[in-house]
Amino acid sequence: MWDVLTNFDPAVLIAFIGAGLLLNITPGADFVFVSASGISGGPRVGMAAALGINLGVGVHIVMAAAGVSAALIAYPAAYSLIKYAGATYLVFLAVQAWRSTGEIGEGHAATRLLPAVKRGFLTNILNPKTALFIFAFIPQFTDPAIGPIWMQILILGALFLLFGFAFSLSLGVAAGVFSNALRARVKTLNKITALLFGGLAAKLVLD
16 A cells, blocks of 8 residues: 555645645535534534544545445436435534524534534535545546555545544634634524525535
């Protein structure tokens, strides 16, 4: 595997890592869930949410390495199924957030460690944007001349996971540290989060 890694063009790796970081810093379902969980339960819960999110990313990477990307190209309906399942889950989160009138964690975030990991995993595994990035984008950076495609996908996926995990951990901690200032605007934040989740769901369906 080391030979395959060293055979990558450094410029290609830099471009790939940059694209992955852009995906992570763009507000989406994962971003909203991690930050909301940090605000709700503190830095540890924010970090637990980040762990759950990245466990989902790991599943996407393993599936891509096993050849799911080729299956999605051959059977477009498979991606549509993932897309609509993800949109449905986001609508569910949006409704809960909109109806919440108490703590900011109600409806769209987690307040305890284990639920944060579980819901983070579900949020990511049902997010077709992450699946699309991994299933369709990562293979574009592979080269049959370098080595086995599945191994290249695992290597690139590991890099994406490493930098994404570092970012989401930092996001969860920061949200927890500044939670007191944000709690004062809990109702407004609930409504904003509901609109974000609803907008993401609509975008998934319309794209």
